[in-house]
Amino acid sequence: xxxxxxxxxxxxxxxxxxxxxxxxxxxxxxxxxxxxxxxxxxxxxxxxxxxxxxxxxxxxxxxxxxxxxxxxxxxxxxxxxxxxxxxxxxxxxxxxxxxxxxxxxxxxxxxxxxxxxxxxxxxxxxxxxxxxxxxxxxxxxxxxxxxxxxxxxxxxxxxxxxxxxxxxxxxxxxxxxxxxxxxxxxxxxxxxxxxxxxxxxxxxxxxxxxxxxxxxxxxxxxxxxxxxxxxxxxxxxxxxxxxxxxx
Ligand SMILES: [Zn+2]
Numbered sequence: 001x002x003x004x005x006x007x008x009x010x011x012x013x014x015x016x017x018x019x020x021x022x023x024x025x026x027x028x029x030x031x032x033x034x035x036x037x038x039x040x041x042x043x044x045x046x047x048x049x050x051x052x053x054x055x056x057x058x059x060x061x062x063x064x065x066x067x068x069x070x071x072x073x074x075x076x077x078x079x080x081x082x083x084x085x086x087x088x089x090x091x092x093x094x095x096x097x098x099x100x101x102x103x104x105x106x107x108x109x110x111x112x113x114x115x116x117x118x119x120x121x122x123x124x125x126x127x128x129x130x131x132x133x134x135x136x137x138x139x140x141x142x143x144x145x146x147x148x149x150x151x152x153x154x155x156x157x158x159x160x161x162x163x164x165x166x167x168x169x170x171x172x173x174x175x176x177x178x179x180x181x182x183x184x185x186x187x188x189x190x191x192x193x194x195x196x197x198x199x200x201x202x203x204x205x206x207x208x209x210x211x212x213x214x215x216x217x218x219x220x221x222x223x224x225x226x227x228x229x230x231x232x233x234x235x236x237x238x239x240x241x242x243x244x245x246x247x
Contacts, residue, residue, distance in 0.1 A: 007102040007138065014139035015158065020148055020168040022247050027197030030234045031190070032241050033224070034058045034155065034173065036094060036133055037065050039073035039206040043080040045218050046207035047089060053225040055235025059084055060094040060133035060155070063119030072212035073205070078123050085124055090237035093117070093129035093151065101140040101147075109143050113150055131155070131238045133203070137173075144169055152242055155201065161189060163198030168247055171238075176202035176224060179213045183223045190227045199241055200233075 033050060035042035038059045050057050065075040085091055095101075095109075096116040104112060113129075120127040130152050134140075137157030147154050148169045159174040166172075174189050175181050193200040202224065206215030228235050236244065 007100070010102045010140045010142060011138045013141035014144050015170055017141055018144045018148075019170065021165050022168050022245065023165050024163060024198065024245055028244065029193045029197050029200070029231070030236055030241055030244065031193065031200045031202070031224075031228045032058060032236055032238050033176065033221075034060060034092075034133065034201060034203045034238065035205060035207075036060045036203060037062065037070075037098070037205055038076055039215070040076045040080060041073060041206045041208045041215075042204070043076040043084055044207075046204075046221065047084055047087070049207070049218060049221050049225060050089075050235065051087065053229060053235060055225065055228070056088045056090070056237050056240070058090040058092050058131065058238040060092040060131075061116075061120070062094040062098040062135070063096045063116050065098055066119075072214065081120070081127075082124050085127055088237075090131070090239045091120055091127050091129060092131040092133060092238065094133050095135055098135045100136050100138045101134050101143040102138055104140075104143060106143075106146055109146055131242075139170060152247065153238060155203070155238070157203055161193045161196055161198040161200050163193075163196035166199070168242075171201055173201040173203040176204040176216050176220065177214055178211055178216050178220055183220065186220070186224050187227055190224075190231055190233070193233065194231050199245065201238070
């Protein structure tokens with residue numbers, strides 16, 4: 001109970017403390033599609049749809065979930081990872097064991113990062129994990145500075161557009177999850193990104209006709225990609241977005 005309380009508090013504090021503030025250049029709306037864990041359908045249908053719209057995605061992967069069956073999907077294979085990487089998609093870090101940052105001390109987090117890095121280097125030696133996403137979206141005020149020393153950015157699941165002065169170590173991301181958002185909701189975020197000139201990030205998992213409570217249908221992803229196209233917003237990886245904002 002106490003630990004759950006500390007965890008929630010640490011997550012809340014992480015929003016406000018130890019920020020890595022970065023001011024966005026004037027008006028350059030763009031969108032990133034990110035997939036966590038990641039299901040084989042994200043690497044298949046998800047990546048194909050992005051490519052068909054001239055975009056690339058960021059896949060935050062945990063080595064322990066690769067090619068493993070889960071409750072809702074099968075984890076993507078090594079072949080899929082190589083295909084993504086060579087196709088210009090980004091592989092990001094999601095810890096090796098898919099553990100909440102609030103449950104890891106500094107030594108344990110270091111081990112998780114190193115193990116994940118060496119796991120993906122073993123699949124393709126040119127894979128570098130430059131950006132991080134918190135498992136379960138739960139940040140930790142204690143781990144935040146440590147992650148900042150290891151990664152260019154860290155992404156949570158706090159919805160909203162990243163605009164004006166953003167925190168690179170607590171990037172906002174909105175759900176591309178059918179249980180949580182519909183096409184109007186998606187359009188609303190795009191309109192907000194255009195109005196603010198901000199950086200819109202979506203997160204999701206599987207991309208199938210009958211998605212898990214954490215994933216989306218190909219139709220919803222297609223809608224979001226068309227929404228970007230209509231507004232002339234580039235569809236870029238997190239690494240590419242950081243390059244464009246000079247971070
Ligand atoms: Zn995850």
